[in-house]
Each structure stands twice: as structure tokens, then as C-alpha cells.
Amino acid sequence: MHPTRVIGLMSGTSVDGIDAALVEIVGTDLDLKVELLAGETYPYPPELQERILAVCAGEAISMAELAELDDAIALVFAQAAQNIQTGYPPATLIGSHGQTVYHLPPHKHGENHQSLGYSLQLGRGAVIANYTNITTISNFRVADIAAGGHGAPLVPRVDAYLLSHPQEYSCIQNIGGIGNVTYMPPRCDDWLTQIRAWDTGPGNSLLDLAVQNFSNGTKSYDENGDWAASGNPCFALVEQWLSQDYFHLPPPKSTGRELFGVNYLHQCLQDCQAYQLSPADVLATITELTASSIVNSYRNFLQRMPDRVLLCGGGSRNLYLRNRLQLLLGSVTVLTTDDIGLNAAFKEAIAFAVLAYWRQLGIPGNLPTATGAIQEVLLGEVNLVKT
Ligand SMILES: Nc1ncnc2c1ncn2[C@@H]1O[C@H](COP(=O)(O)OP(=O)(O)OP(=O)(O)O)[C@@H](O)[C@H]1O
Ligand SMILES: CC(=O)N[C@H]1[C@@H]2OC[C@@H](O2)[C@@H](O)[C@@H]1O[C@H](C)C(=O)O
Numbered sequence: 001m002h003p004t005r006v007i008g009l010m011s012g013t014s015v016d017g018i019d020a021a022l023v024e025i026v027g028t029d030l031d032l033k034v035e036l037l038a039g040e041t042y043p044y045p046p047e048l049q050e051r052i053l054a055v056c057a058g059e060a061i062s063m064a065e066l067a068e069l070d071d072a073i074a075l076v077f078a079q080a081a082q083n084i085q086t087g088y089p090p091a092t093l094i095g096s097h098g099q100t101v102y103h104l105p106p107h108k109h110g111e112n113h114q115s116l117g118y119s120l121q122l123g124r125g126a127v128i129a130n131y132t133n134i135t136t137i138s139n140f141r142v143a144d145i146a147a148g149g150h151g152a153p154l155v156p157r158v159d160a161y162l163l164s165h166p167q168e169y170s171c172i173q174n175i176g177g178i179g180n181v182t183y184m185p186p187r188c189d190d191w192l193t194q195i196r197a198w199d200t201g202p203g204n205s206l207l208d209l210a211v212q213n214f215s216n217g218t219k220s221y222d223e224n225g226d227w228a229a230s231g232n233p234c235f236a237l238v239e240q241w242l243s244q245d246y247f248h249l250p251p252p253k254s255t256g257r258e259l260f261g262v263n264y265l266h267q268c269l270q271d272c273q274a275y276q277l278s279p280a281d282v283l284a285t286i287t288e289l290t291a292s293s294i295v296n297s298y299r300n301f302l303q304r305m306p307d308r309v310l311l312c313g314g315g316s317r318n319l320y321l322r323n324r325l326q327l328l329l330g331s332v333t334v335l336t337t338d339d340i341g342l343n344a345a346f347k348e349a350i351a352f353a354v355l356a357y358w359r360q361l362g363i364p365g366n367l368p369t370a371t372g373a374i375q376e377v378l379l380g381e382v383n384l385v386k387t
Contacts, residue, residue, distance in 0.1 A: 001026055003035070005089070007081050007134070008346075008353030009096040013177025013205060013257055014314065015052050016220070017043035018077055020084040021349035022091060025357050030187075032161040034354060037088060039346035042080045048072055052122075055101045056257045073099050073123035078131035094136040095356025095380070097348075098123035103256035105150050106372070117254075119151045129383040137356035137380035144366040149373030150254040156182040156197040156370040158351040162342055164191070168307040171298060172337065173325075174348065175315025178255060179203035179294055182370070183302055196302065197370035198251035201293040202260040204315045206286050209265045214279040222283055225320025231280025233288035237271055241289050242296060251301055252372035290315070291324040308333040312344040355379055 003024035010019045022038040044052065051069055055061055061069070081094055098121030106117040125138025141151030159172045159182040172182040179200040185191055207228075208221045222228055246255060272282050298305060309332055315321055316336045326334045336344045343350065355365040364376035 004093065004357055005037075005091040006093045006095060006353040006357050007084060007091045008349040008351065008356070009077050009080055009094065010349040010352050011044075011097070011099045012348060013100060013203075014208065015044065015049055015056065015099070015177070016314075017041045018080040019346055019349040020080040021343075021346040021353055022084045022088060023350055023353045025354060028358070028361060028363060029161055032354070034162065034350055036343050036346060036350060038084050039343055039349065040080075040084055041345070042076065042083065044076065048076065052099060052101060057262050058258070070122045070124055071127055074127035075131070077123045078128045081128065081132050081134065091134055093353075093356050093360060094128060094132065094134050095140075095352040095354075095359075096123060096125055096128055096136055096138045097121060097140060097352045098125075098138055100256065103152070103254065103258060105254050106145070106148060114148070116148065117145045117150055119145060125381060125383040129385050133385050135385055136383045137359045138383060139381040140352065140355055140365070140379045142381075143377040143379055144371050144373045147373035147375055147377050149366060149368065149371030150252055151371060152254040153180045153182070153197050153199065153370055154355065154366060154379065155180070155348060155351040156195055157365055157367045158354045160184055160192060160195055160367070163310060163337065163340070165308070169304060171306040171309045173200070173294060173309055173311050174313040175203040175290070175311060175318075175321070176313040176348070177203055177205040177208070177257065178260065179290065179315070181294070181297070183298075183306065192367070193369060195367055195369055196251060197367065198297070198301070199254045200297045201246060201255065202264075202286075202290050203313065204290075204318070205257055205260050206265050206268065207283065207290065209262060210269070210283055210286055213265070213269070214283070221314075222287075222318065225287060225318040225322075227280055228283035228287045229320040231278060231282070231284035233284040234272070234275050234277055234281060235288070237275060237285050238288045238292055240271065241268065242292060247293055247296065248300075252370060284320075287318070287321050288324060291321055291328055294325065295328040305329075306332060308335060310335050310337045310340065312337045312342075312347045314345065316344050
């Protein structure tokens, strides 16, 4: 069987840039295999990044500004696709997640009425398809949301086929702007239905904002966690923050910068004043919130603790965070997906390439146990090009 060459494009809640992955895919489920030919992060032009962050923080924009922003994002996504395949024969398909600027989970009104969620990813797929002349799948979240789901997380089905283990219970922990986990029992007959997944809460979002605040914008993140490692966490504050509702909601659940964004950080900084914490102590305390919220959610919502945790996303490079996670997890083995052959930095971009490939083959991409949707659905809208 010939492999299909697909480009996956993703920009997540960190809004740092576009992760582009050029992959070759063969197989469909248990025989699925993905080879990463090239992976690159293309930083957003600073002015565009600023506009996106403002919209994510709830700043009002006009419809005309929204239209302009949508296509400015589409253009940099299309350029990322062109760049990543330089030197290779053209890909036959693009899976473009786009840029999330708003995410509202499904919610209850009173006792009996449930409203659908709403999730907006900018960067029109039709514009990317037209620019690259490659069929582009986009808008992956809306079909799951229409089926009553959160529209997130969508990566778990890909995790299941690429990362599950024949004997061990695994957690795949992504630490991007927001953290999310996929919990998988060993592969067996009804293994797919036993998978659980949810957004664990803040990944790096609060940490990045705090670093930018303390460095007056000269640093964008805490490289390797060095700054936090020079301070001490205030455990009383971590306990106080962990009492927040989101951490106690049972899955399926999803969140975003709407909750764990600028306002949340301001509240944290205010709380820190009572303890007269240094910037390093604040960073250590926020890092501890990320680590504890992840591990507590395993203890609260899983039937059993995993044998191994595989980290991915930018936060997997934060050594201080990784050490805190290992300490809280005790004897559980903590590795990164790199350690078992799947690139940790580009896993999400790779996943959207696989989701696009499944869409073309008519294979559902969501896992109802992960998103809460009433059924499996085909994910993504197809933007065809003339052949
Ligand atoms: N060497 C490093 N040390 C510490 N943190 C790092 C390092 N490299 C990246 N990061 C963190 O990872 C973040 C980017 O991670 P990633 O690209 O996985 O996020 P994302 O895809 O935008 O988010 P999400 O998964 O929520 O959609 C950066 O903002 C930074 O906080
Ligand atoms: C709405 C949205 O963009 N959600 C992202 C975000 O970033 C991490 C977490 O929150 C996750 O649930 C989701 O992305 C991954 C790629 C997913 O859908 O699996």
C-alpha cells in the first residue's frame, strides 16, 4: 500500500506559532503508521499574535476586523504548509486545525435544558486550499459539538492507535497552553470504549503570562523551568487554587484561555501578595498548580493510576515541571512520547494530519467517551480544489 502524504497544521492555546508536520500515513486503525518527514514551528508575526491574544482575552472586534483576522491567519497557515513541504513532492491533503479564539463547552440552563457548546477556530480552510492547491480539511470541532460533545479533546483517538500499549495502562499528557490527558487501558476487545480523556486545566498558559509579566515582556516562557526552579512553591496557595470548580468537575470536560487566561493570572498574583512571594516563588507555585491539577485529576477520575505517563507538548521540555510531576506520581514511569518514537513537539500537528486522512476515508475521528458526544462522527469540513 502506498503511503498518503499529508500536512498537519496546528496552533494551540499558547498562540506561539503554527506547528506544521509533513507526514506519511499508512493503515487505518490498529495497523495505522505515521512517519514524520518534516516538522517546524513558524512563529506568528508579532502584530498578528497580539491581535489573536487580544481576541482570546475577550476584546471586542467588529465583523470586518474578524474577517480580516480570519484570512490573515489562513494566509500564514497556508504559507506554513507551503514551507514544510519544500523539497518534497506535494502533499495530497492538509488537515488544518486553525487557531482557537473562543471555546465554550456545552452547558446546562436550569434543570432540563442543555445548550450546545461553541468553538471558533480561525483560518478558513477554503483559503488554505486555494493558496496551496491542496484539498484541506478544517473546522474539526463543530460536528462533535453538534452531536452534544465538547469538540475537545480530539486527539485521543489518534493517541489510541499510535500510543496504546499491549499490557500497560497509559496516560498521554499534553502540556500546551492548556493541559489534556488521554487515559488508555491495555489494548483488548473493548479497549476503545474504556478510553477516557479531558482537559486537565492550565498547562503553560498561566506560567507564560506570569513570565511575560515579571520580565516586562523580555521573556515569553520559563525555559526548562529554570526560573521556577530557583523559587519555592507555596503549597497553601496551591491547595486554595485547587478548590476551584473546574478541577472538581467530572469528565468529559474542556476548557481554554477563557478560564485559565489573563484574569485568572491576575487573581493568582493578587493571592500571592498575601504570602509576599518573590517572582520565582510565584512561578514555582503556578507550576505546582499545573502539576498537581494533572495528578489530582488522575487520582479523582480514573479507575486506577496508569503504569506510565507519556508527556508531549511544549511543557514536556520544562524540566522543573517534569520533576514535580514525577515526584507527585511516585512509582509511575514518566517519559515523553519522543522516548517511544512519536515526536512530542509535533504530536498535535501529526494528529490533525491523521484526522484529515480519516475524514477522507470516511472514518470517524472523535471518541464519544472523550468529548461527551452522543455518537461517533466524521470530523472536519472538506475544502476541495480543482484537479
Ligand atoms: N524549553 C522549554 N522549556 C519550558 N517550556 C517550554 C519549552 N519549550 C516550550 N515550552 C512551553 O510550551 C509552550 C508551547 O507549547 P505547545 O506548542 O505544545 O502549546 P500549544 O500547542 O499552543 O497549546 P495547546 O496544546 O493547549 O493547544 C510555550 O508557550 C512554553 O510555555
Ligand atoms: C478548543 C481547543 O482548541 N482546545 C484545545 C486546547 O489545547 C489543549 C486542549 O485545549 C485540547 O482539548 C484542545 O486541543 C487538542 C489538540 C485536542 O483537541 O485534542
